[in-house]
Amino acid sequence: MLQYAKQFIDKFDIQSVISALKSDFLTQGPRIELFENKIKKFTGSKYAVAVNSATSALHLACLALGVKKTDIVWTSAITFVASANCALYCGADVDFVDIDPKNFNIDIFQLEKKLAIAKENKKLPKVLIVVHFAGLPCEMKSIHKLSLKYKFKIIEDASHAIGATYINQKIGSNKYSDITIFSFHPVKIITTGEGGMALTNNKKIALLIQRLRSHGIIRQLPHKKASKLFFYKQINLGYNYRMTDIQAALGLSQLKKINNFIKERNKLANNYKKLFCQNSAIVYQENFPEKTTSSYHLFVIRLKSKKFSQMQIFNFMKKNGINVNLHYIPVYLHPFYKGIGFKSGLCPESEKYFKETMTLPLYPGLKYSDQLRIFKLINAVI
Numbered sequence: 001m002l003q004y005a006k007q008f009i010d011k012f013d014i015q016s017v018i019s020a021l022k023s024d025f026l027t028q029g030p031r032i033e034l035f036e037n038k039i040k041k042f043t044g045s046k047y048a049v050a051v052n053s054a055t056s057a058l059h060l061a062c063l064a065l066g067v068k069k070t071d072i073v074w075t076s077a078i079t080f081v082a083s084a085n086c087a088l089y090c091g092a093d094v095d096f097v098d099i100d101p102k103n104f105n106i107d108i109f110q111l112e113k114k115l116a117i118a119k120e121n122k123k124l125p126k127v128l129i130v131v132h133f134a135g136l137p138c139e140m141k142s143i144h145k146l147s148l149k150y151k152f153k154i155i156e157d158a159s160h161a162i163g164a165t166y167i168n169q170k171i172g173s174n175k176y177s178d179i180t181i182f183s184f185h186p187v188k189i190i191t192t193g194e195g196g197m198a199l200t201n202n203k204k205i206a207l208l209i210q211r212l213r214s215h216g217i218i219r220q221l222p223h224k225k226a227s228k229l230f231f232y233k234q235i236n237l238g239y240n241y242r243m244t245d246i247q248a249a250l251g252l253s254q255l256k257k258i259n260n261f262i263k264e265r266n267k268l269a270n271n272y273k274k275l276f277c278q279n280s281a282i283v284y285q286e287n288f289p290e291k292t293t294s295s296y297h298l299f300v301i302r303l304k305s306k307k308f309s310q311m312q313i314f315n316f317m318k319k320n321g322i323n324v325n326l327h328y329i330p331v332y333l334h335p336f337y338k339g340i341g342f343k344s345g346l347c348p349e350s351e352k353y354f355k356e357t358m359t360l361p362l363y364p365g366l367k368y369s370d371q372l373r374i375f376k377l378i379n380a381v382i
């Protein structure tokens with residue numbers, strides 16, 4: 001069975017993890033800071049805080065921006081549920097913005113329209129979480145402009161987009177946002193098994209996320225006076241969201257390969273595009289913002305078949321050993337979200353997208369012969 005995504009692990013990754021296992025530190029130790037520093041250098045961000053998942057990073061990012069009960073957070077309707085759940089963890093309300101039908105990212109015009117209405121109703125969001133879908137950066141300049149006009153903060157959920165560039169800058173530079181989040185889950189661009197990171201250029205935010213990662217505790221050197229002898233104190237209600245040194249060891253060796261990963265993912269995506277270009281019933285992500293490169297976490301195609309349903313094509317592919325996938329069900333259509341009051345019809349483009357798309361296998365190591373087989377199978381039915 002060909003999977004839609006998978007990790008690439010070589011002997012250097014294995015050696016790196018073994019050396020961590022043989023060292024004095026298993027949980028948060030020197031490799032964490034090293035990994036954070038390398039990511040800072042790679043992205044141009046001033047601060048980086050490693051945590052145990054992107055979900056944790058999103059939660060801490062919301063907390064660090066002061067998201068609480070009575071606040072509203074907006075995100076794209078087409079994303080993984082974690083981009084919305086993080087707001088609910090903080091007791092805030094969440095709402096969804098529709099997608100651009102061509103590039104599958106948040107639709108800037110819909111966003112602007114929704115903001116104008118929200119202003120009238122005094123229901124403006126405190127934070128907007130944008131998602132660089134499949135690795136394609138959103139139009140951050142326009143979003144940033146809107147954030148100044150309507151006074152909201154921006155988190156980039158870049159779980160798909162480490163290694164992507166926007167106007168010649170790496171995603172994670174935070175030029176147009178407050179915080180950027182990466183995921184190191186095995187299906188993503190680089191992996192630490194489980195893991196995530198929060199990047200920011202704001203020192204206060206970085207220190208707060210660091211503290212919240214580990215119980216809200218700060219450590220101090222022993223005081224001169226014996227009566228004031230203490231080693232740590234808890235300042236906030238924090239969590240145990242720490243990454244282990246074993247994971248950071250894997251992250252460090254994976255990061256060395258990232259440029260090759262991105263190159264190969266782009267090459268594989270271009271292969272698909274060349275193969276499908278003569279079939280007008282198949283479309284894929286287009287309308288890239290200027291001077292942008294995608295990290296191609298996913299390759300999603302949109303099926304315009306009148307003869308076969310999406311379900312039939314899915315089953316046909318699976319029967320032929322291609323484990324295609326669907327990214328994503330509009331978040332608000334999940335039973336949990338319906339249970340808290342969301343109804344279908346909220347984001348029409350997202351709902352259309354959901355009924356027409358399919359994610360094809362794409363990962364370093366995928367063979368051209370497999371891509372050709374996938375193309376022939378799809379071409380035969382559409």
Ligand SMILES: *Cc1c(COP(=O)(O)O)cnc(C)c1O
Pocket residue numbers: 052053054055056079080082083131157159160182183184185194195196
């Ligand atoms: C994978 C993913 C997450 C969650 O990442 P974890 O590291 O598994 O917590 C969040 N948002 C998006 C868009 C993702 O794809």
